Amino acid sequence: MTGLTFLIPIALGLGLLGLGAFFWAMRRGQFEDLDGAAQRILIDDEDDGEGQ
Amino acid sequence: MNAPATIDAAPPEKLLDSRFTVPGIRCAGCIARIERGLAKVDGVAAARVNFSSKRVAVRHDTQVSDAELVEAIARIGFEAQPVADNPLARDDRESKALLRALAVAGFGMMNIMLLSVSVWSGAGGVTRDLFHWLSALIALPVIAYAGRPFFASAAMALRHRRANMDVPISIGVLLATGLSVYETVTGGEHAYFDGAVMLLFFLLAGRALDAMMRNRTRAGIGALLSRMGKSATVLDETGTSSTLAAEDLEPGMLMLVAAGEALAADGVIEKGRTTLDNSMLTGESAPQPAGEGDAVHAGAINLGSPVRVCVTAAASDTALAEIARLMDEAGQSRSQYVRIADRASRLYAPAVHSLALLAFAGWMIAGAGWYQSLVIAIAVLIITCPCAMGLAVPAAQVVASGALAKRGLLVKDGSALERLAEVDVALFDKTGTLTRGEPIPAIDHLAPEQAVVALALARSSRHPLSKALANALDQRGVKAADVTELREVAGTGVSGLLDGIPVALERPTIASDALSTALRIGGQTVGIGFSDPLRSDAGEALAALQAHDISSRIISGDRAAPVESVATKLGIAAHAELLPEDKLALLEELKAAGHRPLMVGDGINDGPALAAAHASIAPGSASDASQQAADAVFLGSALMPVALAVRVARETMQIVRQNFVFAIIYNVFAVPLALAGMVTPLIAAVAMSLSSLVVVGNSLRLGKAAQ
Numbered sequence: 022m023t024g025l026t027f028l029i030p031i032a033l034g035l036g037l038l039g040l041g042a043f044f045w046a047m048r049r050g051q052f053e054d055l056d057g058a059a060q061r062i063l064i065d066d067e068d069d070g071e072g073q
Numbered sequence: 074m075n076a077p078a079t080i081d082a083a084p085p086e087k088l089l090d091s092r093f094t095v096p097g098i099r100c101a102g103c104i105a106r107i108e109r110g111l112a113k114v115d116g117v118a119a120a121r122v123n124f125s126s127k128r129v130a131v132r133h134d135t136q137v138s139d140a141e142l143v144e145a146i147a148r149i150g151f152e153a154q155p156v157a158d159n160p161l162a163r164d165d166r167e168s169k170a171l172l173r174a175l176a177v178a179g180f181g182m183m184n185i186m187l188l189s190v191s192v193w194s195g196a197g198g199v200t201r202d203l204f205h206w207l208s209a210l211i212a213l214p215v216i217a218y219a220g221r222p223f224f225a226s227a228a229m230a231l232r233h234r235r236a237n238m239d240v241p242i243s244i245g246v247l248l249a250t251g252l253s254v255y256e257t258v259t260g261g262e263h264a265y266f267d268g269a270v271m272l273l274f275f276l277l278a279g280r281a282l283d284a285m286m287r288n289r290t291r292a293g294i295g296a297l298l299s300r301m302g303k304s305a306t307v308l309d310e311t312g313t314s315s316t317l318a319a320e321d322l323e324p325g326m327l328m329l330v331a332a333g334e335a336l337a338a339d340g341v342i343e344k345g346r347t348t349l350d351n352s353m354l355t356g357e358s359a360p361q362p363a364g365e366g367d368a369v370h371a372g373a374i375n376l377g378s379p380v381r382v383c384v385t386a387a388a389s390d391t392a393l394a395e396i397a398r399l400m401d402e403a404g405q406s407r408s409q410y411v412r413i414a415d416r417a418s419r420l421y422a423p424a425v426h427s428l429a430l431l432a433f434a435g436w437m438i439a440g441a442g443w444y445q446s447l448v449i450a451i452a453v454l455i456i457t458c459p460c461a462m463g464l465a466v467p468a469a470q471v472v473a474s475g476a477l478a479k480r481g482l483l484v485k486d487g488s489a490l491e492r493l494a495e496v497d498v499a500l501f502d503k504t505g506t507l508t509r510g511e512p513i514p515a516i517d518h519l520a521p522e523q524a525v526v527a528l529a530l531a532r533s534s535r536h537p538l539s540k541a542l543a544n545a546l547d548q549r550g551v552k553a554a555d556v557t558e559l560r561e562v563a564g565t566g567v568s569g570l571l572d573g574i575p576v577a578l579e580r581p582t583i584a585s586d587a588l589s590t591a592l593r594i595g596g597q598t599v600g601i602g603f604s605d606p607l608r609s610d611a612g613e614a615l616a617a618l619q620a621h622d623i624s625s626r627i628i629s630g631d632r633a634a635p636v637e638s639v640a641t642k643l644g645i646a647a648h649a650e651l652l653p654e655d656k657l658a659l660l661e662e663l664k665a666a667g668h669r670p671l672m673v674g675d676g677i678n679d680g681p682a683l684a685a686a687h688a689s690i691a692p693g694s695a696s697d698a699s700q701q702a703a704d705a706v707f708l709g710s711a712l713m714p715v716a717l718a719v720r721v722a723r724e725t726m727q728i729v730r731q732n733f734v735f736a737i738i739y740n741v742f743a744v745p746l747a748l749a750g751m752v753t754p755l756i757a758a759v760a761m762s763l764s765s766l767v768v769v770g771n772s773l774r775l776g777k778a779a780q
Contacts, residue, residue, distance in 0.1 A: 029188075029207065032187060033184060033211075036180050036183060036184050037180070039180070040176055040177065040180045043176050044173065044176070047169065047173065053123060053125070054123045054124055054125045055125060056124045056125045057104065057122065057123060057124030057125055060101040060104060060124050061101060061104060061124075062101075063100075063101035064101050064102075064104060064105040065105075
């Protein structure tokens with residue numbers, strides 16, 4: 022029984038964390054352009070002479 | 074590395090956001106070129122391409138106008154159109170609200186299930202009460218938030234004295250929640266929080282799938298009018314010119330139309346000769362000559378030399394505006410279409426309600442007491458409101474449209490698939506639909522030294538035939554000869570000098586029906602013929618449609634002779650020289666005769682017919698307005714996707730019907746249990762997930778349908 026006082030808040034907290042992360046991602050527009058994200062990986066970096 | 078290209082703007086000025094739609098974005102290279110190219114434009118702070126919606130968002134200072142940005146994008150090599158505000162915003166907000174509700178319901182369902190499983194496995198006494206209280210604590214806010222779409226829609230339906238699927242859902246969820254709260258407070262044995270939240274979760278999943286599919290549809294009328302010339306140069310009596318917006322033009326005004334400009338109003342040519350690209354209105358790809366006294370229409374593009382046009386009709390009186398109005402009206406009938414899920418719920422909802430009511434009355438009469446009778450009635454409501462019903466349609470349609478998209482056919486929404494499955498007559502436009510819509514030159518007979526000259530001349534002209542010739546020669550790997558003193562005379566052709574010898578690409582001296590041009594080098598002349606070939610698989614696609622008992626015919630705005638020749642080649646009936654109104658009238662006639670016509674067309678002149686048909690498909694090369702009026706768009710040079718769409722749509726409806734049959738069979742078994750008062754929260758939960766899984770699994774079979 023005492024275990025439950027820890028485990029239930031932990032379970033709920035983790036769930037809320039995931040829910041919060043999803044809401045945050047949606048507000049930040051992470052799902053706006055799903056196809057574009059797949060294409061952008063193919064763009065070559067512009068060669069601006071740095072970090073070589 | 075792929076952050077939006079930015080330039081440090083030194084003065085902290087007020088920045089504006091503008092959106093442009095750029096349909097030509099097809100690859101990663103396009104994204105990079107547009108973003109980097111725009112970033113180099115003065116006054117542009119950042120540009121970001123949205124690949125999924127084919128849009129570019131540009132952040133710029135107030136010095137840069139939209140027209141300049143369109144020009145800048147054109148220099149990069151893409152056609153762009155400004156978007157006033159985001160027309161997707163409303164649809165987008167709706168699907169986002171559904172996704173949020175789905176996430177909340179998912180969170181609630183998992184946590185309540187966690188507690189419920191321990192109750193089912195025998196937790197008793199204080200533990201059970203504690204868990205019920207915890208469940209109530211989670212479930213009440215979750216149901217209040219995630220249930221809103223259903224409650225709102227049910228309230229709306231009841232206000233109009235109708236019943237839709239959301240009414241039994243809302244009543245079931247609310248009663249189950251109320252009863253569970255009562256159970257929790259009185260320390261009872263069963264709480265149905267898990268069932269209520271799970272029901273919401275599965276139903277929201279179906280709604281979210283549906284909304285995602287619909288997300289890309291847009292209203293067609295705005296884009297159509299944006300194609301019309303927006304402003305015109307007007308001459309007054311004294312000969313001074315001024316620029317007027319299209320809506321300020323009045324009949325009687327004299328406008329000067331430069332080469333390459335779109336006409337802003339209907340009128341009659343007062344002075345000058347030119348060729349006009351009328352393809353937007355008539356769908357005819359060949360440019361048409363026009364001289365003094367000829368009537369011209371808004372939306373036509375002046376390809377030749379400048380002309381003076383006396384305005385006869387402006388703004389909302391033009392032929393183009395008339396087409397827009399026809400489209401708008403024609404689209405009304407389609408919005409009255411009742412989708413299969415709603416048709417099912419019209420029968421289903423009253424049946425469920427009376428069953429629950431009967432259960433309550435029956436047990437009351439049997440002397441079970443109001444509490445037990447209510448529990449049983451609620452159990453009936455929950456169990457007969459299976460998630461399977463909510464998922465039956467969207468799951469199948471989403472899988473089918475995904476499979477079709479892989480084969481180059483983009484279906485706009487679920488209702489489109491339902492209507493596609495019902496068509497029994499197919500009407501095809503000719504130019505651009507049965508044919509490729511672009512003139513293909515015959516260049517096999519050209520000698521290499523002739524080809525190089527032809528390319529040099531063709532490249533310097535904007536005429537559609539020149540462009541087609543230049544493209545074809547480019548693809549052959551021909552290198553252009555060094556032709557100097559290039560000169561283009563409208564209506565005649567292009568001429569130049571090659572090592573002192575006069576060369577020209579000009580209209581043939583012998584007039585003929587077929588499109589052709591003549592290449593002259595010195596005193597030697599060779600003809601180049603053009604044809605607009607049929608799509609290579611047109612015959613097979615029509616045969617495939619015939620195999621589904623769909624007869625085809627051609628309805629075209631083109632002249633009778635070319636239409637007749639295509640019709641004989643394909644062996645189908647044809648109607649030629651039809652105006653947009655005639656096409657519309659023909660469709661209405663078919664509909665009145667009880668047919669369900671499928672319209673396939675590309676031009677704006679097909680727009681009203683596309684909007685009025687039971688279902689419609691447009692090729693990817695079609696005008697924006699036609700693509701938006703159509704239910705589906707097919708890409709590539711093959712016509713087969715049209716036949717494929719009908720086949721897959723019919724298979725989809727078959728799967729949907731199977732799903733419904735399954736849901737009904739499930740009810741036949743579950744309802745007696747519920748009526749007998751034997752449904753516990755555990756049975757309800759298991760039955761619900763199981764039926765949903767079966768429906769989704771059955772729908773997944775459609776993934777192979779398009780192969």
